[in-house]
Amino acid sequence: MNERYERGLARQAELGGPGATRARAYDALADIAPDLSRLAVEFAYGDIHARPGLDPARRELVVLGVLTALGGVEPQLQAHLETALNVGVRPAELVEAIMQALPYAGFPRVFAAMTVARRVLQSRDLLPVPPP
Amino acid sequence: MNERYERGLARQAELGGPGATRARAYDALADIAPDLSRLAVEFAYGDIHARPGLDPARRELVVLGVLTALGGVEPQLQAHLETALNVGVRPAELVEAIMQALPYAGFPRVFAAMTVARRVLQSRDLLPVPPP
Amino acid sequence: MNERYERGLARQAELGGPGATRARAYDALADIAPDLSRLAVEFAYGDIHARPGLDPARRELVVLGVLTALGGVEPQLQAHLETALNVGVRPAELVEAIMQALPYAGFPRVFAAMTVARRVLQSRDLLPVPPP
Amino acid sequence: MNERYERGLARQAELGGPGATRARAYDALADIAPDLSRLAVEFAYGDIHARPGLDPARRELVVLGVLTALGGVEPQLQAHLETALNVGVRPAELVEAIMQALPYAGFPRVFAAMTVARRVLQSRDLLPVPPP
Amino acid sequence: MNERYERGLARQAELGGPGATRARAYDALADIAPDLSRLAVEFAYGDIHARPGLDPARRELVVLGVLTALGGVEPQLQAHLETALNVGVRPAELVEAIMQALPYAGFPRVFAAMTVARRVLQSRDLLPVPPP
Amino acid sequence: MNERYERGLARQAELGGPGATRARAYDALADIAPDLSRLAVEFAYGDIHARPGLDPARRELVVLGVLTALGGVEPQLQAHLETALNVGVRPAELVEAIMQALPYAGFPRVFAAMTVARRVLQSRDLLPVPPP
Numbered sequence: 083m084n085e086r087y088e089r090g091l092a093r094q095a096e097l098g099g100p101g102a103t104r105a106r107a108y109d110a111l112a113d114i115a116p117d118l119s120r121l122a123v124e125f126a127y128g129d130i131h132a133r134p135g136l137d138p139a140r141r142e143l144v145v146l147g148v149l150t151a152l153g154g155v156e157p158q159l160q161a162h163l164e165t166a167l168n169v170g171v172r173p174a175e176l177v178e179a180i181m182q183a184l185p186y187a188g189f190p191r192v193f194a195a196m197t198v199a200r201r202v203l204q205s206r207d208l209l210p211v212p213p214p
Numbered sequence: 215m216n217e218r219y220e221r222g223l224a225r226q227a228e229l230g231g232p233g234a235t236r237a238r239a240y241d242a243l244a245d246i247a248p249d250l251s252r253l254a255v256e257f258a259y260g261d262i263h264a265r266p267g268l269d270p271a272r273r274e275l276v277v278l279g280v281l282t283a284l285g286g287v288e289p290q291l292q293a294h295l296e297t298a299l300n301v302g303v304r305p306a307e308l309v310e311a312i313m314q315a316l317p318y319a320g321f322p323r324v325f326a327a328m329t330v331a332r333r334v335l336q337s338r339d340l341l342p343v344p345p346p
Numbered sequence: 347m348n349e350r351y352e353r354g355l356a357r358q359a360e361l362g363g364p365g366a367t368r369a370r371a372y373d374a375l376a377d378i379a380p381d382l383s384r385l386a387v388e389f390a391y392g393d394i395h396a397r398p399g400l401d402p403a404r405r406e407l408v409v410l411g412v413l414t415a416l417g418g419v420e421p422q423l424q425a426h427l428e429t430a431l432n433v434g435v436r437p438a439e440l441v442e443a444i445m446q447a448l449p450y451a452g453f454p455r456v457f458a459a460m461t462v463a464r465r466v467l468q469s470r471d472l473l474p475v476p477p478p
Numbered sequence: 479m480n481e482r483y484e485r486g487l488a489r490q491a492e493l494g495g496p497g498a499t500r501a502r503a504y505d506a507l508a509d510i511a512p513d514l515s516r517l518a519v520e521f522a523y524g525d526i527h528a529r530p531g532l533d534p535a536r537r538e539l540v541v542l543g544v545l546t547a548l549g550g551v552e553p554q555l556q557a558h559l560e561t562a563l564n565v566g567v568r569p570a571e572l573v574e575a576i577m578q579a580l581p582y583a584g585f586p587r588v589f590a591a592m593t594v595a596r597r598v599l600q601s602r603d604l605l606p607v608p609p610p
Numbered sequence: 611m612n613e614r615y616e617r618g619l620a621r622q623a624e625l626g627g628p629g630a631t632r633a634r635a636y637d638a639l640a641d642i643a644p645d646l647s648r649l650a651v652e653f654a655y656g657d658i659h660a661r662p663g664l665d666p667a668r669r670e671l672v673v674l675g676v677l678t679a680l681g682g683v684e685p686q687l688q689a690h691l692e693t694a695l696n697v698g699v700r701p702a703e704l705v706e707a708i709m710q711a712l713p714y715a716g717f718p719r720v721f722a723a724m725t726v727a728r729r730v731l732q733s734r735d736l737l738p739v740p741p742p
Numbered sequence: 743m744n745e746r747y748e749r750g751l752a753r754q755a756e757l758g759g760p761g762a763t764r765a766r767a768y769d770a771l772a773d774i775a776p777d778l779s780r781l782a783v784e785f786a787y788g789d790i791h792a793r794p795g796l797d798p799a800r801r802e803l804v805v806l807g808v809l810t811a812l813g814g815v816e817p818q819l820q821a822h823l824e825t826a827l828n829v830g831v832r833p834a835e836l837v838e839a840i841m842q843a844l845p846y847a848g849f850p851r852v853f854a855a856m857t858v859a860r861r862v863l864q865s866r867d868l869l870p871v872p873p874p
Binding site: 509511518522550551 | 813814837840841844848849850851852853854856857859860863869870871873
Binding site: 668669675677679680683686713741 | 782785786790791793795796800801803804805806807808809810811812815818834835837838839841842843844845846847873
């Protein structure tokens with residue numbers, strides 16, 4: 083096991099573990115592309131998320147913006163909403179972060195992201211979200 | 215002048231003014247679609263940026279994520295990088311925010327966004343950016 | 347209830363009501379982001395759809411073009427196909443509008459949009475569509 | 479010259495000629511991919527634009543929606559704004575069509591499209607556009 | 611039946627038949643837009659896939675790149691993964707082709723494409739894929 | 743200098759050097775985000791392009807498909823068209839690869855990519871491209 087992979091795993095652990103969503107995604111591809119999950123740990127976590135200079139909560143807010151704009155990436159959106167909660171982003175802040183994408187990415191992408199957020203918050207018994 | 219428009223203008227002023235980039239964009243369309251700039255103030259700023267529950271710096275990080283992922287939106291990217299600096303995001307944090315998009319939006323979108331960031335930081339004499 | 351919201355609701359009513367699809371989308375997010383549905387009524391309908399200068403059928407054709415190109419926005423596509431029928435766009439015109447996206451957005455986006463259109467037309471007993 | 483190509487050329491002529499913008503695009507690629515321009519005439523115009531069942535103005539409104547949403551396609555946007563004017567879409571309707579994309583594609587894509595529209599209208603001495 | 615359509619059908623047959631996935635997509639839209647399937651055969655296969663100058667395996671690799679980047683186009687991705695196998699692309703090469711999109715389209719699009727590839731390979735009893 | 747970076751540089755050298763386009767992109771960001779260029783070498787080249795199991799020409803064809811579909815990524819498109827020529831893809835094959843994106847990504851993205859290809863081929867005195 084190389085240094086980047088270890089650093090990536092360590093960072094995932096600090097972020098609350100890879101989480102059920104992410105672990106399922108990794109396992110599901112083990113028999114076709116085991117390197118894909120390894121590279122996700124090494125590059126996304128070991129090389130990028132583990133960088134200094136921006137705290138984990140702020141990193142997750144950037145990622146939420148990216149994923150909301152991309153569209154069609156529900157598994158990643160779910161995983162990063164879970165991570166955001168793990169690193170201390172409050173439910174009402176998550177909702178605001180998705181709302182903030184409205185003028186730039188439009189209503190359809192925001193409705194889609196909010197629908198995923200609802201599922202994540204519901205699974206943690208965090209609904210209804212109090213207004214900010 | 216309606217309440218939303220006033221709230222939008224006030225929020226823009228708090229965020230450091232509409233900024234030269236944004237003001238130019240608004241003026242340039244005055245003879246074709248004056249309502250477009252008005253709606254940007256009313257909706258983007260009066261309805262969304264002015265919402266409570268997430269501080270301006272975090273809002274701008276979400277917007278950076280969205281704009282980096284969309285691609286081809288340099289004027290808005292420039293305007294929001296300026297706003298992010300205005301509300302206290304440090305240059306090294308801006309760079310990290312754009313780096314954080316790498317695993318999700320890929321290198322080409324990140325190179326494009328970083329090129330705009332370089333122009334903004336250079337115009338404020340903030341280069342070179344010290345490593346985090 | 348403010349003026350924009352009322353104007354938005356009125357315009358939705360003129361367009362045949364919010365429709366079952368849209369109403370379900372709004373209800374589903376009531377406990378996480380009630381402002382999102384309100385803003386959809388205020389901004390999308392009160393500020394934009396209610397504008398003069400372009401008739402509702404033509405507005406819906408623009409929206410169909412946008413949604414077909416975006417991809418991954420089935421709920422909105424379904425809602426706007428329903429609205430288009432409500433404001434007098436004939437089924438064969440709807441089909442042609444989606445076909446017209448082919449050279450610009452490519453076959454995959456058009457197949458996806460046509461599949462949603464088929465579901466909408468079937469639910470209204472409007473299949474088969476007579477050739478133009 | 480085959481039947482589709484002739485039908486495509488005829489339809490382009492009915493739409494006001496290929497227009498300077500489109501002709502330049504075709505000529506510019508003559509020494510690398512002459513089939514690309516031929517296929518644009520055959521498929522986009524001979525197979526699609528020439529279809530019955532939706533009038534040319536409405537077809538152009540769909541195309542405007544698609545191109546606004548795609549982003550980064552200025553030459554095509556310019557060509558189709560010219561065509562839309564040729565087939566009787568009034569300047570104020572063009573502006574409204576682009577405004578209508580706001581809730582779905584967001585402000586950045588709409589600002590970009592409006593900037594191209596401004597250039598087209600200016601080149602035809604159609605500015606300022608009277609409010610609807 | 612015209613020459614392009616025949617050429618398109620012939621090319622589809624050479625590529626291993628339209629395949630179950632593609633045939634189902636065509637049939638499903640027969641009562642709403644029969645011309646859409648016809649044009650897919652004529653344009654995508656008769657005009658493009660049937661061109662000389664690039665062998666079918668290489669054409670499918672380009673298509674995989676396009677579809678992976680677009681996102682949200684699972685039916686087409688599935689059909690073209692099947693075609694790629696039919697024309698001799700080995701399973702490990704398919705996996706590598708999708709991996710190659712990582713630095714440019716990002717992890718979420720690649721995870722989505724790999725998930726479809728897994729389904730296709732599993733349906734042909736080609737799992738696990740031996741490492742390259 | 744780590745092993746991945748060295749492997750990435752070695753692979754870039756095998757692919758004909760980073761090329762003028764890519765080198766300029768790297769240099770231009772040295773004072774804002776030097777890690778971005780390093781990670782491009784390490785991840786894109788050391789981790790991905792250097793993988794076994796798919797030859798360099800085929801890898802570049804996938805990348806061309808991805809970049810054509812993304813749109814707005816001219817510097818990367820130019821760099822990879824140069825690389826493709828370096829690893830033996832013939833000009834007529836490059837043209838065909840871009841043409842092959844037509845049914846999936848549409849004409850505007852293909853015109854944009856072909857325009858970049860024309861510039862690259864012209865700079866190497868490879869125009870006109872003989873028909874396949």
